[in-house]
Amino acid sequence: MNLIDGKAIAQRINEETRAAIAELKSRGITPGLAVVVVGDDPASHAYVKSKEKTSLDLGMHSVKRDMPATTTQEELLAVVRALNADPAVHGILVQSPPPKHIDERAVVDAIDPRKDVDGFHPINVAKVAMGDASAFVPCTPLGCQRLLIESGIETSGANVVVLGRSMIVGKPMAFLLMNKGRGGDATVTVAHSRTRNLAEVCRGADILIAAIGQPEFVKADMVKEGAVVIDVGINRVADPTSAKGSKLVGDVAFAEVAPKCRAITPVPGGVGPMTIAMLMHNTVLAARRIGISPK
Ligand code: GUN
Numbered sequence: 001m002n003l004i005d006g007k008a009i010a011q012r013i014n015e016e017t018r019a020a021i022a023e024l025k026s027r028g029i030t031p032g033l034a035v036v037v038v039g040d041d042p043a044s045h046a047y048v049k050s051k052e053k054t055s056l057d058l059g060m061h062s063v064k065r066d067m068p069a070t071t072t073q074e075e076l077l078a079v080v081r082a083l084n085a086d087p088a089v090h091g092i093l094v095q096s097p098p099p100k101h102i103d104e105r106a107v108v109d110a111i112d113p114r115k116d117v118d119g120f121h122p123i124n125v126a127k128v129a130m131g132d133a134s135a136f137v138p139c140t141p142l143g144c145q146r147l148l149i150e151s152g153i154e155t156s157g158a159n160v161v162v163l164g165r166s167m168i169v170g171k172p173m174a175f176l177l178m179n180k181g182r183g184g185d186a187t188v189t190v191a192h193s194r195t196r197n198l199a200e201v202c203r204g205a206d207i208l209i210a211a212i213g214q215p216e217f218v219k220a221d222m223v224k225e226g227a228v229v230i231d232v233g234i235n236r237v238a239d240p241t242s243a244k245g246s247k248l249v250g251d252v253a254f255a256e257v258a259p260k261c262r263a264i265t266p267v268p269g270g271v272g273p274m275t276i277a278m279l280m281h282n283t284v285l286a287a288r289r290i291g292i293s294p295k
Contacts, residue, residue, distance in 0.1 A: 001258050001259060001260075001261050001262070001263070001264065002151075002261075002262060002263040002264075003258075003263070003264065003265075003266060004147055004151050004230075004263050004264065004265045004266075004270060005269070006143075006147060006265055006266075006269055006270040006271055006272065006273050006274050007269045007270075007273045009146070009147060009150050009151075009273075009274065009277075010143075010273035010274050010276065010277040011273075013146070013274075013277040013278075013281065014054065014058060014277050014280060017058055017277070017280045017281055017284055018058045018059060020284045021058055021059045021060060021284060022059060024284070024287055024288065025059065029287055029288075029291060030059075030060065030061045030088070030287075031060045031061065031090050031091070031283050031284050031286070031287035032060060032061035032062070032063065032086075032088045032089040032090050032091070032283075032287070033051070033055045033060050033061070033062055033063070033089070033090070033091045033093070033117070033279070033280075033283045034062075034063040034064075034065065034083045034086070034089045034091065034092045034093070035048050035051050035052055035055075035062075035063070035064050035065070035093050035095065036064075036065040036067065036076070036079060036080070036083075036092070036093065036094045036095065037064075037065070037066055037067065037094075037095040038067045038068075038069065038071050038076060038094070038095075038098045038099055038102060039067075039068070039069040039071075039098065039099045040069055041097070043234075043236065044095045044096075044097075047095060048064065048066075048095050050276060051093070051276055051279060052064050054276050054277075054279075054280060055280060055283070058280055060280070060283065061088055061089075063083070063086075063088075063089060065079055065083075067079070069099050071099075071102075073101070073102055073103055073106070073107075076094075076098070076102060076107055077106070077107065077110050080092065080094070080107060080110045080111055081110065083115070084110075084111065084112040084115065089115065090115060090117075090283055090286040090287040090290050091115055091117035091279075091282060091283035091286045091287075092111050092112070092115045092116065092117070093117060093118050093279070094107055094108070094111070094118075096120075096168065108120045108121055109121065109122065113136075114286065114289060114290055115286055115290070116136050117136055117139075117279060117282040117283050117285075117286055118136070118138060118139065118279075118282075119135065119136040119137050119138040119139070119142075119172065119282070120138065120167065120168075121136075124136045124137075125167070125172070128172050128175050128176070129175050131175075131179040131180060131181075136282055136285070136286070137172065137176065137278075137282070138168060138169070138172045139275045139276070139278040139279045139282065140168060140169050140173075140211075140232060140271065140274075140275045140278075141169055141172045141173035141176050142176070142278040142281075142282075143271055143274030143275045143277065143278045144169075144173060144209060144230050144232065144271055144274070145173075145176050145177070145183040145184075146183070146274060146278065147230065147265065147270075147271065147274055148183060148207070148228070148230070149182060149183045151263060153207065153228050153263065155177060155183055155184060155185060155186040155207065156184070156185035156186065157185065157186070157187070158186045158187065158206040158207050159186070159187050159189070159204055159205055159206045159207075160177050160186040160187065160188050160189070160205060160206065160207040160208075160209065161188075161189045161190075161191055161201060161202050161204065161205035161207075161208050161209070162174050162177070162188060162189070162190045162191070162209045162211065163191050163192070163202065163208065163209065163210045163211060163212045163217075163218065163251070164192060164209075164210070164211035164212040164213065164232070164251075165190055165192045166211065166213075169211040169232055170190060170192070170211050171190070173209055173211065174188045174190045186207070189201060189204070189205075192212070193212070198222070199219075199221055199222045202218065202222040202223065203221075203222060203223065203224050204224070205223075205224060205227055206224070206227060206228065207227065207228045207229075207230070208222075208223060208227055208228070208229045208230070209230045209232065210229065210230065210231050210232060210233060210250065210251035210252050211232035211233065211251065212233070212251050213233060213235070213251065214233070214235070214251060215233065215235035215237050215249045215250075215251070216235075216249055216250070216251070216252065216253040216254075217233075217251050217252070217253075218231075218251060218252040218253060218257060219253050219256060219257070220253070220256040220257050220260060223257050223260050223261065224260075225260050226260075226261070226262045227260065227261055227262065228261065228262050228263045228264070229252055229257060229261050229263075229264040229265070230264075230265050230270070230271065231250035231251055231252040231254070231264070231265050231266075231267050231270055231271065232250075232251060232271050233249070233250040233251030233252070233267060234248055234250070234267060234268070234272060235248065235249050235250070235251070236248055237249055248267055248268050249267060250265075250266075250267030250270070252264070252267075254266065254267070
């Protein structure tokens with residue numbers, strides 16, 4: 001079994017991004033990323049903090065809008081519109097999920113698609129589906145694809161099962177893998193909670209991408225001997241043996257699945273760091289396309 005070191009791969013990519021940012025800065029363009037978080041969800045705050053920290057560390061201009069849970073739809077839209085109009089901001093991200101009273105779809109629709117570094121705007125969703133190279137691709141599936149490429153895992157002709165059908169991971173992941181080209185050309189099955197004979201379907205996978213959002217859902221009997229497993233899950237579960245009283249686990253029961261795998265990603269230290277690296281990468285792309293900023 002080969003452990004795919006997402007942290008190390010992400011660090012390498014971040015160094016390339018750091019160099020790209022320095023080069024843009026020498027031409028008077030400082031890539032700017034704005035991250036908006038609404039409400040008090042601790043996991044969302046943790047993610048936003050590491051996005052802000054990485055962007056600053058790589059030399060970007062960073063804007064964080066931390067808004068209370070009582071924020072209205074109109075207030076949030078006003079912030080998005082102001083960021084659309086801000087020439088120092090090239091990438092805008094509104095952390096998901098927002099509080100229940102917010103219409104997330106309308107917020108995403110309001111983001112300028114040229115600044116949509118999350119790849120959630122319908123224009124970018126359509127471009128990903130069409131295999132258009134100018135798309136902003138959602139960071140988590142882009143990171144998973146890059147992990148496969150960097151680890152020398154061939155996707156062409158492979159049977160890939162994507163477990164989960166979310167707009168953030170499952171659906172765009174399926175498009176990336178079935179599109180033509182490097183990291184694509186796979187035969188893709190999208191499975192989910194309603195899939196009949198789920199274990200059997202998963203056992204058909206040469207590459208299994210677990211993004212179902214349930215702790216340790218994928219058991220050993222769902223994985224073929226010699227399969228590659230990419231674990232997208234980040235679930236906090238109770239752990240009385242740890243000082244914190246909790247720990248992070250993926251969507252895969254790692255201890256029982258890992259011995260069967262040709263390669264597998266750990267949680268933490270697998271997909272998570274790649275998501276952030278791809279966000280930084282997308283923001284550099286946005287800055288290159290939009291061009292000159294005054295800062
Ligand atoms: N919540 C979980 N993953 C993501 C992501 O990639 N982007 C945003 N905006 N919210 C998320």
